[in-house]
Amino acid sequence: MEIKKPKTSRRMDRAVRPSRRSSFGSEADFEKIVEMGNDGIFVVGGDGKILFANSMASTITGIPRERLLGRDFPSALGKEEKDFLGSFSGREGAEGQKLCVEMEITTELGEKKAVEVCLVRGTPRQGEGKTYVYLRDITERRRFEKEIRNSEEKLRTLFERVRHGLFVSSKEGRFIECNQAMLEMLGYENKKELLRKDLPQDIYVRVEDRVRFMERAEREGCVKDMEVEFKKKNGEKITVLLTAYPIWNDRGEVVGYEGINLDITERKRIEEELRKANEFFVNLIQSSVDGIIAADMKGNILIFNRGAEALTGYRAEEVIGKIHITKIYPEGVAKEVMKRLRSPDYGGVGKLAPSQLSVVDKEGREVPVQLSAALIYDRAGKEVASVGIFTDLRPRLEMERKLQETHVQLVSSEKMASLGKLAAGIAHEINNPLGGILIYASLMMEDLPEGDPRRQDLARIVSEAGRCKEIVKSLLEFARQTEPKMEPTDVNRAITEGLFFLENQALFHNIRIVKNLDPFLPPVRGHAGQLKQVFMNIIVNAAEAMHGNGVLTIGTSSSSDRKRVIVEFTDTGEGIPPENLPRIFDPFFTTKGVGKGTGLGLATSYGIVQDHGGTIHVKSQVGEGTTFAIELPVWLEAESAVGEEMEREKQSEVAMGR
Template identity: 50%
Template sequence: MRSLEASQYLIRAIDAFDRDLVIITPDFRIVAANRHAAEKWEHRLIGQICHQAIYDRDAPCDDCPAVEALRTGRPVMYSLTVNLVSGIRKGSCFPILSGSGDRIDALAMVDYDISRLTSLEQRLRRTNMFLRNILRSAVDGIIAADMSGKIIIFNEAAAEVTGYSVAEALDALYIWQIYPGEGKAAARRVMRDLRGDDYGGSGKLNRYHVDIRGKNGQRIPISLYAALIYEEGHEVASIGFFHDLRDRLRMKTELERAQVQLMQAEKMASLGKLAAGVAHQLNNPLGSITLFARLMLEEHDLPEAARDDLERILSDAERCRDTVKELLEFARQTRQQIQPQDINQALERTLFLLQNQTLFHNIRIVKVFAPDLPPVRADIQQLNHLFMNLILNAAQAMQGSGQLTIRTLFEVEAKTAVIEVGDTGPGIPPEVLPHIFEPFFTTKEEGQGTGLGLSMVYSIVENHGGRTEVDSSPESGTTFRVRLPVGGPPSKGEDSDEPSLVSCAGG
C-alpha cells in the first residue's frame, strides 16, 4: 500500500514538473510523457519516434544525446541549438536500466525550452545597451557608488567635468576622493543630508550645492540631485546627477560686475554734474580774486609785504582754478574714444589730483618717466580710472607711509609701453595673490572697498589689448606692471558708441 501510494506521489510530482519529461525506448519510440510535455505537444507524443515527432527528422540528430547514452550507458547533458517550433532545447538524457542492470530498457529525457529565456536575455541586453547610451549621452554628470564608496557608474559628462577618465574612475576611484579637503568628512556630510529631510525628503537631495575636486585639484561648484538606492529595504548604493556651475557663476559674477559698474558710472555722471555746478560757483569768485589781485599788483606804491601776499593769493587762486579744471576733466562722462594718449601726462594728471590728499602726506612719490615713450591708443577716461585705482591701492597698502614709485618705459622690440606702480607695503600673501583680480574679492573690512578696483584694472587693460602683472613679497612690497601695446587695442572703430562704464572704485 505504501509502495502504491509512493508511486502515485511520484507520478503526480512528475506531472507537476515544469519541464518536458519523455521516456523513449532504445529504438527512439516515445512510450511515456509527463503532462507538461503532453500538453505542449497536444498529446501526440505517445507511440511516435522522437526525432520525427519533435525534430521533424527521418534519422536521429547528429549530436543526439539518446545515441550517446545508449553507447556509453551514462547520463548525457545536451544542448540542441536548433531553432524549432519548440525553440532551443537544453537538458539531460539518462538510461533506465533493467532490473538486473545488464541492459538499458529505456531512456529518460528531461529538457526545457530556453527560447523564452533567450528572449529575456536579448531584451535585457537591449535594455542595458539603452541605459549605457543614456549614460553616455547625458549632458549632466552621473555618478553612482556602493555603500563602501566604490564608484560603480561614471559617465562621460562626469569625466569631462572632473578630469578622470571613465576607466580610471570605475577601476580605482572612491566617491570621497572627488570631494575637496577632508574628502571622507565631506562625503559623510553629503550622505547625512541625503538621509535627512531638509533637501527633498529622506533618501533624496534636490538642488544641493556642493564643491567637488577635479583630478587637477581644482574646486568645482556643482548642483547635485541625488538619491539612495534600496534593495529589500536596505541601502545598497547612492546615485547623483550633477551639473557644473562654473559657467553659470561666472556669468552671474560678470552680470553683477556690470551692474556695479553701471551704478558707478551713474555716480560718476552725477559727480560730473555736481562738479560742473561747484566749478561754476567757484570759478566766478576765483576769477574775481584773480582779477583784483592782478589789479592791485599793478599799483606802483604797493608795499613789498603786501605785494608778496597778493602774489601768494594769486598763486593759490590759480592752483584752485587748475584743480577745478582737472576735476571737471576727470569726472567728465563722454562716449568711449580710442585716441593716441600721452601716458606720462595721464599719470601726472592723476597724481595732481591725489598727492595733496591726507593719505599721501607721508608718502614719498618717486617718478621715473621715460621721455621717449610713444603715445598709446586708449580711452583717456579708462586710463584715468586705471591709474587712479593702482595709485590709491598702493597708498592704502602702505597705510599712508612709505615710498610710491611710478615708472614708465618703452620696450622697443615688443612695441609695448610699460607702466609700473610700486609700493613699500607689506606685500600680498601668497594665498591671496591668485584672487586679487577676481570681482568683489577684497581683504579690506566691510565698507572699506567694493573688491572691484583691481578687477576693473584687469578689465581695462584687457580691453586695451594689454596684460597686467604683479610681483609681491613681504620684503620689497608690491609692484603692479601694466603692459599696453603702442598700436592700441584691436580695432572696434575709432570712436565707440558704448559709454565708458569703468569708475574709480578702490578695491
Template identity: 30%
Template sequence: MTHRSEEDFRSIAENAPSLILRFDKELRHVYVNPAVEHTFGLSSRAMIGKTHFELGLPESVSRLWTDALRHVFQTGEKSTLEYELETSGGRLSYRSRLVPEFDRNGAVVSVLVVADDVTDVKRTEQTLRLSEERYRRFFEEDLSGNFISTPDGRLLACNPSFAKIFGYATVEEALGQNASLLYTSKEERKVLLQLLKKKKKLINVQRQMKKKDGTFIRVVANVSGEFDGRGELVQLHGFVLDETERHMAEERLAQSVQQFRKVFEEGPIGMALVTPTFRLLKANESLCRMLGYTEEELLEKPIQDFTHPDDLARDLDLATRLVRGEIPSYQTEKRYITKDGRTIWGLLTASLLHDQSGIPMLGIGMVEDITERKQAQEALQKSEERYREFLHQSSEGIWRFELEQRIPLNLPEEEQIDLFYRYAYLAECNDHVAKMYGYAQAEEIIGARLEDLLVRSEPKNVEYLRSFIRSEYRLTDAESHEVDRLGRPRYFLNNLVGIIEDGKLVRSWGSQRDITERKVAIELLRQSEEKYRSLFEDTKDVVFISTPDGRFLDMNQAGVEVFGYASKEELLKVDIAKDLYVDSEERIKVGKILAEQGFVKDYPTLAKRKDGKQLIVLETTTAVRNESGEVVAYRGIIRDVTEQRRLEEQLRQAQKMESIGALAGGIAHDFNNILNIILGYISDLEHPGIDSERRSHHLDAVRTAVERGSGLVRQLLTFARKTTGVFSSVNVNETILETSKLLAETFPQSIRFELNLSAHPDRIQADESQLQQAILNLCVNARDALLDSENKHGVIRIGTELVDAEAMHRRFPEAWDQAYVLIAVSDTGVGMDETTKNRIFEPFFTTKELGKGTGLGLAVVYGVVNAHHGFVDVESLKGEGTSIRLFLPTEQDSGRSPAATGGSETNGAPTERVGRGETILLIEDETMLLELLQSLFEDNGFRVLVARDGLEAVSIYAKHWNEIDLVLSDMGLPKLGGWEAFLRMKEINPNVKSILASGYLDTVLRTDLIKAGAVDFVQKPYVPEKILAQIRAAIDGVISSKSRMPGT
C-alpha cells in the first residue's frame, strides 16, 4: 500500500462506524480504529502488539479468531466470521469480513478485518432475513458479474458486467439464454450442482467457460445455493470475474466505491445518481435537506416535480444533449421547488458515466444551493440603484474623475501631477457638484478637464495633488482652490480615493463641500482675534476656536500641552470628534445644544490625548454666528479636571475599602459549599462498584455544582457591576427541584426539605443562574437560622403558586403585570426581631460572626428580584421562624425585563457533529483547557490550530488567515492580550470572525468589543454544547446583536 493509500485508509478508518482491525502473521493486532476502542473500552495502545489470548478475551472467541486468521494467511482467501461477544454495550453479534493483504509477490502479509454489529439483523424474522440475504449477496458480494439462476439453467437476473463477460450485448440478450450453454459440457454443470447441494456454497471456484461466440475464458466464481424447507435447491446466485483481472479489479473497485460513497454521503452539496432516462436512483442527505424531502420521497418523484416550470425545458434539453454525447458535461443555474413550496436557486453540474463500450450507465448531478448568492446579486443591483439615488440626492458633491491613460505609481511625483492634469476629466458627478461651479445640472459640467477646474498656478493645488500621491492615493479633508464657470475663486474641502490596478492609477472617486463662506468667516474671526490674544495665550485652561464640522481654527499653548501634541500646527489638523473625544457622539450632542441655546457651560465629557490617555474635561463653549444667524464657529474653554476626579475617586475607594474586608469570609463560605458538593460526589465516584446510573447522577450533580460556581462568580460580578445577566425562559419548579436536591445532599441530615410546588406554574423570563443564586441564598440563610436554634434541626419549606394581578395590586400597588409566580422559602428557625428584619436587605449587614458571612446574601436576593421587575415580602417572628416570598412576573408579562434581549444560550447537547471541516484558531494559555477544547472541537468535525499567547496567535493568523473560519480567544493572554491580538488580526483581515472569552467582562468593554467587530462573547467556564452552538452560529453568520449582547 502506497503512502497516499495508507493516508486515505487511515482517514476513512478513523471516521468509520465499523470496527476496523489489522493483524500480522503472528496474529497480533497492528491497527485498531476508534470504533474498536469505544466498543471494547480499550485504548489502541493497550491492544496493539497483542493477540486475542493476550488481551484476555474468552478462550472460545480467541480460538475462533486464531483459526479464522490462520486460514486466511494459509489460503489467501477472504473469509467471513460471525460470533457473539460481550462489550461495554452488552452482548452483541458481529459479522467480520477477513480480507488478505498481499505484497508484490502475492504473499499474504497481513489481514484486514472489517466488523459490523449485526445484532438487530439476527433478530429479524426469518422471511425478512432470507430476502435481505438475497439482496445483500446480489449487490454486496461484488459489483461485477452478478447472476441469479434456477437449477435447470434459466437466468433470472444478471448485471451488465455478467453479460459483457460472456459476450452478450445487453442484459436482455443474456437473460434469453440458458446458463448450461456457458459451460464446456452439460456434465460439468451437473457436477457443480451436486457439489453445491452438498456444500451449500462454493467459494473461488475456477472454471473454463464459454462466451457467446464459443471462445473459452477462465473465470473464478462464488456460488451460493438457496434451499426450500425440504432441502431442495431452488435457486443459485453468485458472481464471476475474469481471473486475470481479479486482484486489480477488487482493489480498484473497493477504493472507488469507498471514496465515492464518502464523497456522496458526506458531501456538503447536494448530489444525486440518475439513470440515462432521468430517473433518480439515489440522493444524498444534503440534496434531501435542500429540497425538504426524505430520500424515499425523492426517489418516487420525477425530476419535473421539483424543477421550476420555467427552467424545465432548458434543463431537459441540456440533459438530452449530455446523454446523446453532444456535450461532455454541463453546468446551469436553475430553480427548484421545495417540498414546502419555496423556490430556491441551485447551481447544477451534471456529467455522465459510461461503460467500457461507451454506453451511458449513470448520470451524476451535483447541486449547490446558490439562493443566498442570487439574493446577494439582487441586493447588489438594488444597492447600485440606491447608489444612483444617493448620488443625485446627496447634500454633498460627489464626483468621479477618469484618466485617459493610466498613471504608473512608480513615476516621480512631479511627473504624476503633470499626467494627472493632462489626462484627468470629470466622468460622473451629481447636481450639487455642478451647482458649486455655477452650473444648473451635472450634464453641463461632465467632461470638464481637471485643469479647467483646479487652478494649476495655485501652489496649494499642486501641494494638494502631491499630498494625494504621498498618502497612497487616499486623502481626507483636503482643501482645494478652484474657479467656477465665471472665474470666481471657490474653496472646497475634499475627500478622495484613487483606484489602483496593476500598479497604475486608473480613476479617483471623491466628495467635496463648498467652504468658501467658511473661509470668509475665518478671515472675519482672524480680524477680531487680536482683541483677546493675550488672554488666549496666557490662561492655563484650553482656549479654542473651532468650526461646527469639527476642525480647530485656533488653539492656545495650554491646549497643545493638555492634549499632548508636539505643536499647535499638528493639533489644528486633527478631527475633533474622532481624535479628541472618546465617544464621537458627544461632539454631536454638544453641537445640538449649541445650535439650540447658543452655549454650554461646564459640560462634562471624556477626552483623549494623542498618546491615547483619557482625560476628564469640562467644556464651556459659545456658538459664533454670522449676520444671517448661521453658526460659523465655536469659541470656548476646556478645563482638565482629570486629577480632581482621580482624587475624588480615591476618596470613594477609601470609603468602600472599609466594607471590602467583610466579603472574604462569605465568599469562601459559599464556594466551600459548592466545593463540598463536588468533592463529595467525586469521592463516591472513586468506589469501583458504583453502577452506571449512580455514576451518571453523580456526574450531573458535579456539573451542576460547577455551573453554580460559575453562576456565583457571575452573580458577584453583577452585584459589583462587572457583568450582565443572560435571560431565558425558565421553569421555576424545575429550578427549585434541582437546587433543593443539591442542597438536601449537602445540608446536615437534621434539616429536611418540604416542597409544595404548583402543579402548572407559568414560566418566567430570568437569568437562571441569578434565580438559582437567590434560592440558594435564601436556603443557606434558612439553614443557618435552623442551626442557630436550640435543637439545631427543622424544616425548610419551598413553595410556588400563581398570583393574579388583582391580588398582587392589593399587596403591591405598583404591581401592574397580569400575573406573578410566587416563590416562598420558609424555615422553623430562630426568626428575627423587627429591627433586624428592617435591615436584612442592606448590603454588608449581617448578624453572623466575622468571617462567616458577607452581608451580601439577601442583598443579592433583593438585587435579583429588582432586576426581574419583581417584589419581595418578609414575615418573621422571633423564635418561630421566617418566610421570605419572591413575586416575579410570568413570561408573557416580562417583556420589559432584560430577557427581551435574550442571550445566545443553547439547551441540550448537539445530536450530531456540528463541524463541517472548518478551521478554528484556538488561543488559550491554560494547557489543560487548551487540550480539552482542541479535543472537543476536533471530535465535532473542526480542524483546530492552537496558540498559547497573543503574539503566537497573530503569527499563526498571518500565515493561515485565508484558511481560518473562526478565532476563539481568551481575553487574558501572556505577551499580548486577547483584545490586542484581535485588533491585530483585524488589521490582517478586516472580516475576521472572532469570539472572545473571559471569566467576566465590563459592560463598556463588551460594547467596545462588538463595535470593533467581534461576533460574540463567551462567559467562562465553557459549556461544551453551548460553545459548539455559538461557534456554529458565528461561522454561519446567524448571531444577531441581541444574541451577542444580552441585556444591553
C-alpha cells in the first residue's frame, strides 16, 4: 500500500525542489550528498516548520523521517520554542552566517542526548526565509570529555597528594611544575616562589650533580635512584634519591625532565646511627679479651671475635659459615652445653652460669675455659641463636700453680732458714769438741815414739778431725748473714773449697770432675764466701742435671785484656729446654719436683754475680748438656803484682831451659 504524503508535505517538497535544483543541479544529487554525512540536516521554513530532514536527522531525534516533515523544528528536539530560541539569545546572525550551540535534547523515546545545533539563514539565492540546520550527536564526545576531565582531576589530585616530590623541569634549569610534597620538601610556601628558582644554583648543593644528572638522563634514557644533595630555602641540606626521564620534542631534542625526588635524609640519619651502633657493637665484641662465639640453631658460626681467634688459633674467616660449632668442643660437649642451656638447673632456662670445660684449638689441643652462655630468641619466643663468652683459664691455672709452688717454696725457704740457724748452732757446738780431739790427739802423737803403730791411728784421727773442722767452718760461712766485704779473692781457691765440701756427697760419687784451673789467675774483687756459694749452687745443679752420673768440667781463665776472670761449668746432663732458658734466673722458678727445690739458687747466684759487677750467661742443648759462664772483674790493685810474679816465673823457666 502506497503511503501518500500529506498535502503539507507535498507543498514542502514543491517549495524545496526549486532550491534543490538550483543549488545542486538535481534532486538526486542533493539526496546523495545530504545522506553521506553523519550529521542530521534539516531545512526549516520561515514559519518554523521542517521542510526537509535526512535519515541521520531521524536517527538522532528518534522520529521517523515522515513525521519530521511539517513539524515545528523545536518540538523535534523535544524543546519548547521559547527554550530553543533562548539558546540562541543574543546571537542573531547575518544571512549565510553559521550559529552553533551545544544543548541537551530529549528524544520521543525519552532518551537524552547531547547535540551540537548549527543554524544557517538562507540567502536570497537559496530561498527567502529558509533556515538550514545541522544537528550533530556529541553524546559520546561529551562522555569522553567528561572522562578525560575526571581522569585529569584524578591525576592532579594524585599528583598533589603523592608524599614524594614530583616535578617537571626545563632543560635550562627551572621547575615548570611541582607538587605540594616538593614544596614542603624544599621548605617553600608556594609554587610561584619555587618556580622562579634556578635549579643548579639554588637547589643543588653541588652544581656538578645537576650536570651529571642531565648527562645520564640523555645518555641512558633515564636516571634511577641517583643520590644527590639539595638545599632547602633555609639553607639546610637534605639528601634525595632522584629518578627522572627526559622529555623529547618532535625533533628528538630533550626539552625537559619529569620525575620524582624521594627525601632520604631521615633514612640516611638512621642508617648512619645504625652503622655507628653496629660499629660500636662490633668493636665491643672485638675488644673483649674473652672469646665470643655465636652460632645459629643449626650450628653455623656467625660471630667469632679476636679473643676467640687467640683462644683457638683459628681466624674468623676460617670458621664463620665454614666450621660447625661442635668442632671447637671436645666430642659430646656441645650437646651437653645446649642441654644445660635449656635446663633450669644451670642458671635458668636460656642461660648458662659460668662453667669450667674445655675447647679444642686448631692444633687439636684441649684448652681449659670458663663458659658463660645464653640462647637468643625472636619476638615469637623461638630459639634463633646461641652466644657464648669463653674465658681462657690457662693464665689463671698457671698462676694458681705458681702460687702453690711459691707456697711450697716459701715453706722450704723457712725450713732452709731454720736449718741454717740450726747448722750454725750445731757447728758451734761441734767446733769445741773437735778442737779438743785435735789437741789431745796431737799431744798423744807427741808422746808416742816413732814407729809406734798407734801413731798411724792418731794421725788418721787428726786428719779426719781436721776435715770435720773444715766442714764446720764452711757451715758457719754459709749460715753467716753479714754484709760482704769486697777484697782480693782467689777464684780457684773458692772453687776448690766448694768442691771439698761437696765431692764426698753421694750425689757426686759417680761424677767425674775435670778441673782446668789457670794457676796464674789474677784475684778478683769479691767476697770469698758469696762466690763459693755461687759456685756450689751451679755445681749442685749440674750434678742433679746429670742424675749423679756424668762429667763436670770446671775451667778458669783470664780475658785477653786481663781485666776479667772467666769461670765455666760444663756438664753432660739433660740440658735446659729453650722455652725455660729466659726464666732460669727468675725467683722461685724451678723444674724440680715439689719439695726438691726452692727456685732461689740461681736467682741468688745471679744477684751475687751482679753485686760483684760481673755477668753470668748460660748455653744449653737438650740431651747434650749445659754451660754456665761467669765473668768477674779482677782486683786491679793486685793485678800489677800478679803480672810481675808471672813474668819472673816465665824468665826462670827460660833460664832453666824449659
